[in-house]
Amino acid sequence: MLRMLCVTAHPDDEAGNFGGSLLLYHSRGVETHVICLTPGQAASHRGGARTDQELATLRRKEFAASCAILKVTGGEVLDYADAHLHRIDLYGAVADLTRRIRATRPQVILTFGAEGGVTGHSDHAMVGVFASLAFQWAGRSNRFPEQLQDGVGPHRAQKLYYSTLLLRLPDRQPISPPPATAVIEIGDFLEAKIAAFKAHASQTPLFPIFERAVRQRGQQELFHLAATSSPRTLEHETDLFAGVVDE
Numbered sequence: 001m002l003r004m005l006c007v008t009a010h011p012d013d014e015a016g017n018f019g020g021s022l023l024l025y026h027s028r029g030v031e032t033h034v035i036c037l038t039p040g041q042a043a044s045h046r047g048g049a050r051t052d053q054e055l056a057t058l059r060r061k062e063f064a065a066s067c068a069i070l071k072v073t074g075g076e077v078l079d080y081a082d083a084h085l086h087r088i089d090l091y092g093a094v095a096d097l098t099r100r101i102r103a104t105r106p107q108v109i110l111t112f113g114a115e116g117g118v119t120g121h122s123d124h125a126m127v128g129v130f131a132s133l134a135f136q137w138a139g140r141s142n143r144f145p146e147q148l149q150d151g152v153g154p155h156r157a158q159k160l161y162y163s164t165l166l167l168r169l170p171d172r173q174p175i176s177p178p179p180a181t182a183v184i185e186i187g188d189f190l191e192a193k194i195a196a197f198k199a200h201a202s203q204t205p206l207f208p209i210f211e212r213a214v215r216q217r218g219q220q221e222l223f224h225l226a227a228t229s230s231p232r233t234l235e236h237e238t239d240l241f242a243g244v245v246d247e
Helices: 019-028 053-071 090-104 122-137 188-197 202-219
Strands: 003-010 031-036 074-078 109-113 159-164 181-183 220-228
Touching: 003 019, 003 090, 003 122, 019 031, 019 181, 019 188, 019 220, 031 090, 031 220, 053 074, 053 188, 053 202, 090 122, 109 122, 122 159, 188 202
Parallel strands: 003 031, 003 109, 031 074, 109 159
Antiparallel strands: 159 220, 181 220
């Protein structure tokens, strides 16, 4: 069974950055999973929520609705504090992700690069750091050995990708994005990707900006191959599962 794991920071990241690929690979029979580290309770757009807890509850529901549109096999929102991932315990966050990688056993992991995606958001950057370490450590028996019981063993995912774009946003702090090494044609899944983003109704003010940007980019999602389980030279890819061995 082929499996893909997407690790994000906020509800709506799964649609905005990865939605087309999640749908595409579901259509090819791949089991897809999303882990979102925060419920997005610090968002500027509140959707009528009066408190952070109300917003967190609302955004969890929106995340579930988005995952249903994206036909995600399993979606989970963790309880880390939005806008504070740069202040949390790194070892603990990596342990949480390592445990889930060992349980899910994906061959391919998608996340952000250390630049923080096109917005340069610090939460996106830290998610990329946590997921990159978890990608490496999940396969090692000397990392979090207390997890290795009840049938859970080390797991080496075969490929780690960072989402990337061939653009920058004006009036933002500068970013240095990873080069695009994989171009994924999402075709007709573009409309469902937009619909999944719009399932996050609390973020309605962002809809016109998001839709205009994704339609300008066309029917593609771009990724950077950051690490592989077997040594290889870099080459242009059109399939995130190219060279992956079914397990």
